Amino acid sequence: MRSLVMRQHDYRLDGRCVYCRTDMSGYAADEVTDEHIIPRALNGTLVIRNGACAECARLSNKNYEAAALNSDLLVPRRLLELKASRRRGKNQSAPRPLPPVALGDCGVFDLDLAREDYPQFFSLVVFQPAGLLIGVDRGGDLQNPSFQSFNLGGKSRDSDVTTKHTMINGPFAMMLAKIAYCYATAEWGESFFDAKDIRDLLLGRRNDVYNFVGNTESPERLTTRILHGLYVRHRGEWLTVLVHLFASCHDTKDSSDCHPYEVVVGRAL
Template sequence: MQGIKPLNECMYCGTIEDLTDEHIIPLALWGDIILPKSSCKSCAEITSKIERKVLKGFMQDTRNVANAPSRRKNKRPKSVERTLLNQDGTSFQKTFSLNESYSILTVPEFSKATIFGGATIVQGINVIGHQQLAFGVNMFEFLEDNNAQGIQESTSIDVISFARLLAKIAYGMAVLHNGIFPREESPILPIILNESDDVGFWIGSSDSLLSESKAKHLVLTKHQKYSFSYVHTKSIIQLFNGSELEAFEVAVRVPNWKSIYENNFSLTNTNNRKENEFYFQSTHTESHSKLQTDGKITIKPS
């Protein structure tokens, strides 16, 4: 995408010195939108660390198999090891070249963000499940070729880093579409910059379905005006558009977010509401910050 005007200030801290170009969605996830001169070097260091934890963490295997863009493709391994299940249930290991293999991407599913009507989460984020996407070769053919009845996978997901990456994408996209706004009005900036861990209050999974498009990922920025006379901006992120993956939603701009957070309130639509009228609701739950998946996946063609 070309012709985007430079922001000429760091969207994260406001400095106008030492500015670099920012990929809104990481290049390593096929992101091609660049906001020129929009991040200073020290903020870029923080945000690249988030990206590394995700892209070189639980997404690495999929990125290798799916041949995702990378600045260091020559460092990519040539092969991957897989654990397959025999017909009798025992397992065996085998090495495959990248283009002979599948990869399963496990993506956490969160509860709804507190602000959008989910339970109150003051720390961490609630993982309520996980979703899996298959990349690479056709799984049925793969199993047949290897005379296997299933595969065995183990994944460890840094869910907080993943949520922070969603926050970074949501924030960057909102700035790209609407320009910079007062930084103190964003509840997710402290999360991106690792100064706060009230992640699940502002970030969660979404019921929204975005309209179809050919893009790899979709990000929709929405404004809503509440009866309290403030405008609030949220971004809905659909990763791997066209897959069954659920979207995520992120509260990007909420001018009085601190008082909402301190009072454990969420913005919930009333049933018999008038347009743009919302009420506050207070609830409570626990939170978790890590998801561990040890899964045996058996696939049987129907």
């Protein structure tokens, strides 16, 4: 099993919602919530305390985060036994099962496997570089995606199966934008970059997510000793954040060279 270690840190900002920038000083306790930079359901332990108003948190979960966690990210969450997004009460439903597999290459996905029997690898989509970095309007349509493999380092008991994972255009990329924006804001503050455009994206005022979200064009050498890594970069006039999800499960080649997600959070000031 790969490392699940994560850096832990609590951030305390200026009392405004990290998304809509409303002053929450007069809000009741149930109108304010902590904002996990990487979702808690992915073992995220970087937290903006009292960082978001309840309405913005609800909309981000409804509009993209829950969909990403239950589609693109379902398999790694279940294989790594990552925590639920919140503690489950006795009346809450059980975790979603792993997708069924097919025997060999028969193409009929009707076999349910327990987690310990499931193939110990998964894939995530690889995007073209963010449009803002290369001067291309990529809009909100996913073009020419590829996939990168991640390996948990174990051997499944039944390897003669074919897997099929659900991936949805949009929510996963939006979740990456949210992670990068919240991290840059928590680490640097908004006096270092102009975040208006990416906030408009996160608030649903624009839909060109692939102008902000992509993968790096050149390989990066990043640590694989932690589950997820976040790194701020200057790319010409832009401030970007590298989002290296599942770094410890990096790929089947056991190399530290990778193409992490890269999100443009705004023009550097």
